Amino acid sequence: MTADARTPPGVSTTRQTLVLLRRWLLALTAVALATSLAVFLGVAGNADMAKERSVPAILASYDAQEALRNAHLSAVNNLAEGGAVLGGPGVDYQRQIAAAGQYLTLVAENNAAGDEGTQDIQTIEALLVTYTGLIGQADARFRDTSLTALGVAALRDAASLLTDILVRLEDLRGKQLIALDDQVDNGWTNTLTAAVWLLPLLALGVLLVRTQAHLTRRFRRMVNVPLLLATVAVVGMVALTGLSLWSADRLDQTRAGVHGVDDSRKRQLMEVGARAAYGLAKQVETQCAEACVDTTEELRNPFPSPPPTLGAGAAETASTDDAEVRADRDITNDADEAANSRFGEIVLCVLALVIAGLVLLGLYPRLAEYEKR
Secondary structure, three states: OHHHHHOOOOOOHHHHHHHHHHHHHHHHHHHHHHHHHHHHHHHHHHHHHHHHHHHHHHHHHHHHHHHHHHHHHHHHHHHHOOOOOOOOOOHHHHHHHHHHHHHHHHHHHHOOOHHHHHHHHHHHHHHHHHHHHHHHHHHHHHOOHHHHHHHHHHHHHHHHHHHHHHHHHHHHHHHHHHHHHHHHOOHHHOHHHHHHHHHHHHHHHHHHHHHHHHHHHHHOOOOOHHHHHHHHHHHHHHHHHHHHHHHHHHHHHHHHHHHHHHHHHHHHHHHHHHHHHHHHHHHHHHHOOOOOHHHHHHHHOOOOOOOOOHHHHHHHHHHHHHHHHHHHHHHHHHHHHHHOOOOHHHHHHHHHHHHHHHHHHHHHHHHHHOOOO
């Protein structure tokens, strides 16, 4: 009586089973596509944000600090010589200041720290204008030998303001790093998220295999080619969506690379800063030998040991610069690789459509046999 209640007279149970299998296969295909596509696009979106915003902003902030340090060193060296050789703070100072402005523009364009980061950039740009004004004052006073002491004082004020700018740039970079951490550790990039897309795909693959086995038993045919091809396409979706794990790993390598260059960057900045500080301290001692001991000590305190002479450190500096260029290139390449979706989102959609078509094609002949039963 129960079987009769479920199955109306004249309706084939085999046809009902095939219709049910078709519905489940199509439904699982849709779910598998939705979850796979969501995870794939989620990882790609975070990787793209890191590539387009966080990483360029972080590297540009390092470059801005380096340009400012070198600009200040050039100004101190040239003004100490009376600006006689290159005139004023020097051509290299002008070039480095212009480069610092360009790097700040890059940070602003790629800022990933939101409104807070924008406010910091605006403050730094305003302070930079004040800094260049102080260097201009120092230049004007150094040109008059009777005002050299005032020129040294202006350089001292500029150095103090530069320290403030560099600290603010450090804080700004920290905010960009937090944004990068959020992109790397986002839920989409978590390895456990793989279950979101893997389980529906596994369920679809298992059901395809069970359907194949059912057809083999019921119709005594060894292989249903369309369903076999659909199973292969499911494997392709698994492999393609698995690229999101690889992208997440490359994104993590990008972050590791960014943190890895921090020590070398700061070491070089300290060396350039020491050259400028010791050069300025020497000028202060020349103008104020006894009464300004505290000032000279204050200038040298952040740099406990004097820098090597320019000639002695030139080869090492060149080697460090090359290493930084390579490190920056590696970081950029990792970010590019992480963000490169290789049109995976399009291929996923195509594969899902192919699977649905193959399911319909594979079951249609069997359903047609029972259409009038």
